[in-house]
Amino acid sequence: MNDVLENELQCTICSEHLIEAVTLNCAHSFCSYCINEWMKRKVECPICRQEIQSKTRSLVLDNCIDRMVEKLNVEMKEHRLTLIRQRTEKRNMLVKPATDNERRIISSICSILVMSGFDSEDSEENSYYNESYCII
Ligand SMILES: [Zn+2]
Ligand SMILES: [Zn+2]
Numbered sequence: 339m340n341d342v343l344e345n346e347l348q349c350t351i352c353s354e355h356l357i358e359a360v361t362l363n364c365a366h367s368f369c370s371y372c373i374n375e376w377m378k379r380k381v382e383c384p385i386c387r388q389e390i391q392s393k394t395r396s397l398v399l400d401n402c403i404d405r406m407v408e409k410l411n412v413e414m415k416e417h418r419l420t421l422i423r424q425r426t427e428k429r430n431m432l433v434k435p436a437t438d439n440e441r442r443i444i445s446s447i448c449s450i451l452v453m454s455g456f457d458s459e460d461s462e463e464n465s466y467y468n469e470s471y472c473i474i
Contacts, residue, residue, distance in 0.1 A: 347403050350385055351376060355407060357422055359399035364388040367399060371425040 349356050351372035358370035366385045368376070373384075373393065381390050407418055 347399065347406065354421060355403050355418060356399055357418070357425060359396040359403065360393045361396045361399070362388075362390050362394075363392045364390075367396060369425075370395065371429065 347355055347359075349367070349369045349372050351368055354369070356367055356369050359367050360370045360373050361367045362373070362383055364383045364386050366383050368384070370393075373390075376384055377390065382388060383390060407415055
């Protein structure tokens with residue numbers, strides 16, 4: 339395998355072979371994970387600093403890298419698989435606006451409970467008044 343092609347297929351952010359390659363409008367490619375992380379801070383290409391206007395998943399690159407990695411040694415393959423697994427896990431952790439929703443649901447349930455709690459407090463108050471009235 340020639341080094342030139344291998345360099346072309348490398349992500350400049352993580353220095354690994356591209357994982358889920360994404361090509362920007364400036365034609366530079368990065369891992370989907372890396373560029374997403376990068377874009378949290380900057381919306382410009384890490385290489386040429388052009389503003390990022392579009393990201394396109396590049397299945398051609400993916401296939402190309404997969405085929406290339408197939409030819410690499412087992413160590414490299416495992417290394418890549420580990421990276422993919424780690425990133426999928428991280429992304430699953432990041433995809434937790436779901437928990438935000440859950441939190442919102444929980445807090446609304448809580449406020450309902452609090453409201454019904456007020457109700458019972460009221461009745462407690464009433465019974466207290468009743469009791470004190472009885473004592474008097
Ligand atoms: Zn990367
Ligand atoms: Zn660029």
